Amino acid sequence: MSQGDSITTSHSDSTEKRHDSTTNILSAVPPQVEDVKSLSSKKKRSTYRHTFPVHTKSLPSPLSKEAPPESYRGFVNLGMLLLFGNNIRLIIENYQKYGFLLSIPGSNVSKQDWILAGLAHAILPLHVIIAYQLEQWASRKANGFRKRLADQKENPTTKDDEDKKAVPAGDRVRGSKKDKKALTLEEQIKEERKIVGWLHFANVSLILGWPSFMSYFVIQHPFLAMGCLMTSLILFLKMVSFALVNQDLRYAYIHDTPATEQSSPHLTKVHNDTTSTTNTTSDGATTTTTLTTTTTVVKTITVKKDAEKLGGAYQYEVHYPRNITLGNIGYFYLAPTLCYQPSYPRSTVFRPTFFFKRVLEIVTCLGMMYFLVEQYATPTLQNSVRAFDELAFGRLLERVLKLSTTSVIIWLLMFYTFFHAFFNALAEVLYFGDRRFYLSWWNATSVGMYWKTWNSPVYTFFKRHVYLPMITSGHSAHTASVVIFTISALLHEVLIGIPTKMIYGYAFAGMFFQIPLIAMTAPLEKWRGTGSGLGNMIFWVSFTILGQPACALLYYYHWTKRSMNA
Structure with missing residues (x-):
């Protein structure tokens, strides 16, 4: 080997060593704090290099959608702190302006x-007794029809005799050939x-x-008139459901067919689309499989027997006409539902602590609502009358936005008071x-x-x-939705317009x-998906921030003017 070759070889070796050293440094993990301290304590020359990689993955920012x-708990705490501080300021400002307005x-x-x-x-409640008496009379008639139909099935030759029997004049159809002939059994x-x-x-x-x-x-x-109308409206919907359900049950009983397979048009078309099977597994779980023939979708729902938090709920069955009792209709009259059933899922344990907590929540929330209405909402409404008279749209917008904070809090308290605290307390007493x-x-x-989600009793009533x-x-589904919202709009106008003596159509x-x-x-929901924050924001702005305060201002303005002219 020549001298030139040896120089070249040594040069390449040294280059490879430097390359390996650089590679080791680049791929090395950053030194730990303990290592740095130990090196400094030994007072040796540091081997630390600033070349180790810190960007090793493609990662999004924490606030990005992807x-x-x-956890945004810190922001929630900050928001609560700001809200608390702002409300304290408003309380002080309100007291300085108006003093203590409560009575x-x-x-x-x-x-x-x-x-x-x-x-x-x-x-x-007398109307409940009237509905019960009507169904008692109808059930007795149904027993007679059921026996006559059974006789016809056993002795078909008697059918002609049944058809020839005369009926009272009141049961005949005037102006037709049936004036001279007896009505058939059907x-x-x-x-x-x-x-x-x-x-x-x-x-x-x-x-x-x-x-x-x-x-x-x-x-x-x-408000007293509105309370009376609210109670009557709830009873109105309950008795409508009671009449419709018993009408179908009575028809099924007369013809001796199961309630879910009767020839009533809407029930047969709904129930014939599904077939349910129930199996019990070895671990004590009940598995219900529903096969939908129209969409070929299979849904499996597994319910553990010991997973009930309400003391072990159970379902009992009551068949027509044994459901036509004062106890049955009385339970429905008090139950927190608008849809009648002969039987309901029932809990087996009454929890006194749970019940008294709900009662305490009801009293507390009602007191808070009264305080907000008298101390905050009323002065804001009173100050808006002049803005209405002068058509000062800027001031009206300011009044709406100021009232929106109070109205949203009152509305949330109302929701929690009735839909959670009161209904749960009532359900606990009734074992619902x-x-x-x-x-x-x-x-x-x-x-x-x-x-679809905020008021399940009303939603299920109209759907059913x-x-x-x-x-x-x-x-079509669109036509059905228009009919439902038209009925709901009329009932809202009755509930608000009649007690205030102002049937102006605002609620409608x-x-x-x-x-x-x-x-x-x-x-927007289809475009952004069901979890869209934009859609949720539009809902809050359109419904609770602008909608309710604007309606409240309109009704209060007309109420004030009517009182001044009276």
């Missing part, structure tokens, strides 16, 4: 209004069904009729098992989702007794125009 879920609740209500309101609440059943239906219609009409008359002409205080009185409406990403019957009768319009608002926000 980032993994983070004894009910002190400004006349004695006559208290008596009339109490009388109205005492008379309403026609008698239909006639009896019509008679019972019209009697129930008269009963439920009176439930809503005479309280509306008293609230408009007799009871002067708007199904307590889904609401779903997570606060996460609604569209107006339509909100109306209006929407599904219309859908299974051939109507506010409810009816939810239809175009739903149509506008539905594409």
Whole structure:
């Protein structure tokens, strides 16, 4: 080997060593703090290099949408602190301006209004007894029809004799050939069904009729009148459900068919689309599999027997006509639901601690609502009258935004008081098992989702007794939704316009125009997804920040003007 070759070889070796050393340094992990301290203590020359990699992965920012879920507890604490501080400032400012405005609740209500309101609440249960008596009479008629149909099946030759039997003149159809002929048995059943239906219609009409008359002409205080109308409206919906369900149960009983397979049009079309099977596994779990023939979707729901938190809920069965008792209809009258069933899921344990907590929450929330209405909402409304007279839109917008804070808090307290505290307390006393009185409406990403989740009793009532019957009768989903919102708008106008003696259509319009608002926000939900924060923000702004305060200002303005002109 020559000298030049040796120099070249040594040069390449040294280059490779330097390359390996550089590679080792670049790939090395950063030294630990203990290592740095030990090196400094030995007073040796540091071997630390600034070349180790710190960017080793592609990672998003923590606040980005594609980032993994983070805890924002710190921001929540900051928001609560700011909200608390701002509210303290508003309390001080309100006290400096108006002083202490509270008075004894009910002190400004006349004695006559208290008596009339109490009388109205005492008379309403009489309609429950009337509905019970109607169904008792109808069940006796159903027993007779059932026996006659059974005789016809056993002795087909007697069918002609049954058809030739004369019926009372009142059961004949005037102006037709049936004036001279007796009605057939099936026609008698239909006639009896019509008679019972019209009697129930008269009963439920009176439930809503005479309280509306008293609230408009007799009871002067708007909140007492509104309470009477609210109670009558709840009973109205309950008795409608009671009449419709027993009508179908009675028809099934007469023809000796199961309730889910009867020939009533809307029930057969709904129930024939699904087939359910129930199996019990070895670990004590009950598995229910539902096969939907129209969409070929299989849903499996597993419920552990020991997973019930309400003391072990159970389902009992009561069959027609054994459900036509005062105890059964009385339970439905008190139960926190608008949909009648012969039986309900029931809890088996009464929890005194749970019950008294809910009662304490009711008292506390009612006190807070009264304080907010008298101390904050009323002065804001009073100061808005002049802005209305002068049509000062800037000041009106400021009044709406100022009132929105108070109205949202009052509305949230109202929701918690009735839909959570009161309904759960009532359900605990009645051992009522199904307590889904609401779903997570606060996460609604569209107006339509909100109306499906915030008030489960009303939603299930309209779905069961209006929407599904219309859908299974051939109507479109859009038509059924328009009908439901029209009915709801009319009931809102009755509930607000009649007690305030101001039937101006504001409540009707506010409810009816939810239809175009739903149509506008539905594409946003499809575009952004069900978890869209933008859709949720639009819902909050449109409904609770601008909608409710604006309606409150309109009604208060007209109420003030009417009182001044009286």
